[in-house]
Amino acid sequence: xxxxFNRYTALLLGLLFLGFGILMWVRQPEPLSExxxxxxRMSPGDTCVHSDLxxxxxxxxxxxxxxxxxxxxxxxxxxxxxxxxxxxxxxGTFAGSGYAMVRARRKTTGVATAA
Numbered sequence: 001x002x003x004x005f006n007r008y009t010a011l012l013l014g015l016l017f018l019g020f021g022i023l024m025w026v027r028q029p030e031p032l033s034e035x036x037x038x039x040x041r042m043s044p045g046d047t048c049v050h051s052d053l054x055x056x057x058x059x060x061x062x063x064x065x066x067x068x069x070x071x072x073x074x075x076x077x078x079x080x081x082x083x084x085x086x087x088x089x090x091x092g093t094f095a096g097s098g099y100a101m102v103r104a105r106r107k108t109t110g111v112a113t114a115a
Contacts, residue, residue, distance in 0.1 A: 014093035021086025029075040035068045
């Protein structure tokens with residue numbers, strides 16, 4: 001019974017990953033209605049100071065428009081990464097589920113596996 005639970009759970013998990021991946025790939029992130037600097041909401045005309053260890057000065061400043069563009073770009077990149085990663089995870093869970101089903105069938109039919 002445990003094997004049946006595992007293989008069907010893997011199938012459902014794979015379908016979930018696949019659906020989420022397709023959704024993330026097809027859907028475009030909505031334009032930002034609010035822009036935040038750290039945890040504070042920004043309004044047009046505000047500037048945001050970020051600390052950056054790679055910069056010799058140690059920080060950089062973004063205007064409201066730059067910060068909004070950066071946050072929208074981050075949302076687009078996240079959507080693309082998850083849109084690619086989720087189908088890969090789905091393929092892995094489908095492969096694992098298929099392997100579990102073949103293995104269970106071989107055990108019940110008595111077919112010997114080559115080791």
